Amino acid sequence: MDDLFFSIDYIAHKAGDTAQSMDFVLSDNSVNRYGSRVITTGINLEAFKKNPVMLWGHRRYSEGQKTNIIGKWENIRVENDQLIATAVFDEGSELGKEVKRQVEGGFVKAVSIGFYPKKWSNDPFLMLPDQTDYTVAECDLWEVSLSIVTGKQIGRAHV
16 A cells, blocks of 8 residues: 555646646546546645646656656645646756657656555546546655556546
8 A cells, every 4th residue: 555656647738838837637526538537626736836846757767866846836726626736847848848849849748746655546426427447536645757548538628
């Protein structure tokens, strides 16, 4: 149980934003392609807000033990059922610069939350009609990554 770590991916960013101040939908209450979902109000943001790390693909390190930290998240907030934050890229990092360029060019559009599940359930009361797997009712958010693979079938822009 101590080694559990989950990630759920989303495609979403506000059209017209520059990558320097781009808002992303990090999570919402909808069902992902795996048939599960995370309840937004159950995401504990306390530790994440103290260290709002943006990684590349959930990897802490790359070849040669270089960090994969590409930026940070600011203006972390919940609007309706969406967890939203503003991406700030570390342009002092070669990887951060490269990913920023790819986001600006529309080549990378997905984010993925890395979290530790604390409470999950298959209770039918918590399941949506198209849901086939568990509902994460409570979790600790650890990091949010830019990613090339998405768990959401349909992208949504934050507008």
